[in-house]
Amino acid sequence: MDGSALLALLQQAAPGATIESAPTADVHTTIYVSRDHVVEVARALRDTPELRFAFLAELTAVDLWPREPRFEAVYVLVSIEHRLRLRMKVRLHGADAHVATVSSIWPAANWLEREVWDLFGIVFDGHPDPRRLLMPEDWEGFPLRKDSPVQIRRPPHVTEALQVTQEEFAANLEHDRLTRRR
Amino acid sequence: MPELRTETMTVNMGPQHPSTHGVLRLVLTLDGETVCSASPTIGFLHTGIEKTTEQKKWQQVIPLVERMDYLSAQSNSMAFCMSVEKLLGVEIPERVKNIRVLLAELQRINSHLVWLGTHGMEVGAVSVMLYCFRERELLLNINEMIAGFRLFPSYMRVGGLREDLPRGFHEAVRSFLDRFAGKLDEYEDLLTRNEIYLKRTQGVGVISKEDAVAYSLLGPIARAAGVDYDVRKVFPYLGYETYDFNVPTKTAGDVYARYQVRVAEMRESMKICRQALDRITPTGKWAIDDPRITPPPKDRVYTEMEALIQHFLIYSQGFTVPAGEAYVPVEGPRGEQGFSVFSDGTNRPWRIKSRAPSLLACQALERMIVGGLIADVIAVIGSIDVVMGDVDR
Numbered sequence: 001m002d003g004s005a006l007l008a009l010l011q012q013a014a015p016g017a018t019i020e021s022a023p024t025a026d027v028h029t030t031i032y033v034s035r036d037h038v039v040e041v042a043r044a045l046r047d048t049p050e051l052r053f054a055f056l057a058e059l060t061a062v063d064l065w066p067r068e069p070r071f072e073a074v075y076v077l078v079s080i081e082h083r084l085r086l087r088m089k090v091r092l093h094g095a096d097a098h099v100a101t102v103s104s105i106w107p108a109a110n111w112l113e114r115e116v117w118d119l120f121g122i123v124f125d126g127h128p129d130p131r132r133l134l135m136p137e138d139w140e141g142f143p144l145r146k147d148s149p150v151q152i153r154r155p156p157h158v159t160e161a162l163q164v165t166q167e168e169f170a171a172n173l174e175h176d177r178l179t180r181r182r
Numbered sequence: 183m184p185e186l187r188t189e190t191m192t193v194n195m196g197p198q199h200p201s202t203h204g205v206l207r208l209v210l211t212l213d214g215e216t217v218c219s220a221s222p223t224i225g226f227l228h229t230g231i232e233k234t235t236e237q238k239k240w241q242q243v244i245p246l247v248e249r250m251d252y253l254s255a256q257s258n259s260m261a262f263c264m265s266v267e268k269l270l271g272v273e274i275p276e277r278v279k280n281i282r283v284l285l286a287e288l289q290r291i292n293s294h295l296v297w298l299g300t301h302g303m304e305v306g307a308v309s310v311m312l313y314c315f316r317e318r319e320l321l322l323n324i325n326e327m328i329a330g331f332r333l334f335p336s337y338m339r340v341g342g343l344r345e346d347l348p349r350g351f352h353e354a355v356r357s358f359l360d361r362f363a364g365k366l367d368e369y370e371d372l373l374t375r376n377e378i379y380l381k382r383t384q385g386v387g388v389i390s391k392e393d394a395v396a397y398s399l400l401g402p403i404a405r406a407a408g409v410d411y412d413v414r415k416v417f418p419y420l421g422y423e424t425y426d427f428n429v430p431t432k433t434a435g436d437v438y439a440r441y442q443v444r445v446a447e448m449r450e451s452m453k454i455c456r457q458a459l460d461r462i463t464p465t466g467k468w469a470i471d472d473p474r475i476t477p478p479p480k481d482r483v484y485t486e487m488e489a490l491i492q493h494f495l496i497y498s499q500g501f502t503v504p505a506g507e508a509y510v511p512v513e514g515p516r517g518e519q520g521f522s523v524f525s526d527g528t529n530r531p532w533r534i535k536s537r538a539p540s541l542l543a544c545q546a547l548e549r550m551i552v553g554g555l556i557a558d559v560i561a562v563i564g565s566i567d568v569v570m571g572d573v574d575r
Contacts, residue, residue, distance in 0.1 A: 026268050026508040027417065054395050058509070060535040062524050074522065076509060076537075078400070080411050087509070108398035111545045119232075134225040134574055143233055144533075150237060 003029040013044035028087040035090050035099055042102045045077060053077040053086060056106035059113060061120045065146040070094035071122055092122060101127040119144035190218055197226050203563065204570025215555050220548045227574035235534045239500035240266055240340055243531060248334040250536055251572035253296055256289040257514040259338040265523040266340045268508040275467040278342045279420045284458040287451040292321045293515035294444050298369060301564035305382045310372050317365050320358045327354060341476050342469025355459055359452055366448060383437040387550040387562035390435060397546040401517015401539050403566055406443045407435035413513040425454050437565040474501050500529040516540055516567055540572040
């Protein structure tokens with residue numbers, strides 16, 4: 001099946017969605033899907049008998065900063081039954097980087113979406129476990145964003161000295177001396 | 183008499199545990215010896231390789247990607263090079279394709295040997311480890327021969343290979359293959375009908391075919407559960423369609439089936455190696471004829487001005503890759519792997535993302551160990567063959 005036939009079939013299976021094809025350099029047919037219809041299209045891709053994209057091989061994102069729309073979420077899908085490969089992309093604006101989760105359709109998306117949230121800060125609405133995956137839980141910022149610095153130079157963390165007056169210091173010494181003598 | 187009180191117990195397994203293959207942490211809830219819930223925690227080995235590659239030139243990325251999945255270095259660099267070559271739109275010579283097939287298959291045997299040795303040791307068969315590492319040494323010697331480096335050869339380059347095969351390469355590979363067939367039988371003698379091994383592995387860590395599909399376990403784990411998918415057969419690359427080999431599958435989906443699949447895969451890899459070796463001439467082309475990408479041979483650099491300029495340009499500026507993105511799937515030792523490569527048309531990658539089969543295997547781990555016994559957790563972690571360098575990158 002070639003790209004245009006696949007696109008027509010998909011448009012028929014998901015009539016409400018805006019789907020456009022894009023040029024590709026490799027074996028993957030590439031499509032852009034509007035953000036609001038990701039789940040609908042994903043379900044159509046998995047369940048249409050002529051497509052059956054049962055495998056989510058890869059889910060990632062790319063940051064095109066400083067261009068807008070800034071992010072592209074990339075889903076690579078495999079259909080073993082029909083020997084098809086597809087790349088589904090979603091454009092996301094930097095100020096509003098939200099997209100619906102597909103982890104209810106492909107459970108494998110759970111950790112992959114967590115990784116994208118962790119490294120890019122793209123929010124997957126309705127994700128069952130929205131935590132960081134690779135970075136420490138208290139990490140600030142999203143390291144794979146292009147405006148995230150490569151080498152972070154933070155002021156060194158300094159613990160301040162205990163504030164003790166001269167009198168308290170002397171009293172402490174005296175107390176220490178007395179207790180030791182006993 | 184007071185009433186017997188029972189409660190569940192939370193056990194932290196790892197991150198430093200000898201059987202977690204690196205630094206995987208499992209938080210297990212136990213009811214007696216039964217695992218009630220498990221949550222894997224990863225990220226301890228996150229080194230930000232994907233961010234680092236964005237600062238490097240295209241050829242400089244190769245040593246970095248080899249260190250992601252450190253048991254399948256040749257496979258990683260081959261997958262990366264093929265994605266970049268796809269973007270460049272170049273076709274590599276037939277001889278290079280055959281050499282890449284041979285090296286990738288040797289790498290698969292190498293990786294499976296480490297897996298078999300460590301897995302055997304974890305379920306109590308310590309001698310298997312010694313046997314496997316003995317043969318792995320020969321494969322590392324072959325790596326040393328071609329590249330001077332045993333674990334991370336960086337022998338695959340964008341546009342071909344670093345240099346031609348050394349003298350004596352064919353003899354070394356052939357003597358390994360002749361020796362290895364008998365050795366594989368030896369390993370099987372130790373395990374395949376070993377009563378203790380069977381008791382520890384059969385019916386343990388079962389994953390159904392549906393779950394293997396849902397968790398995208400494209401590789402030996404899925405093949406052990408009955409998913410007949412191998413990139414080499416379904417989406418052939420490097421001329422794999424011209425080689426005669428089978429894809430072993432099982433239906434049980436347990437630890438033992440994964441063992442059977444991987445041992446059978448080693449036999450099939452040997453078949454491919456022999457066919458590839460027959461096709462490779464001892465000397466010939468080792469890279470494409472493109473002065474922008476391939477550096478000139480050293481003897482010309484020392485004698486010709488043009489070659490020196492070309493050498494200087496390639497090593498100081500690198501080459502540019504047309505804007506676009508490519509992902510070429512290959513069958514690595516742990517399943518489908520590949521690199522999503524994004525280029526903006528400059529001499530440095532815009533973004534590189536590795537498809538990590540170990541990450542997905544780790545995700546499915548919970549599915550395999552909940553409901554089983556705590557002692558089986560070790561056997562299951564061993565059987566899914568996770569490399570934490572690949573999980574965390």
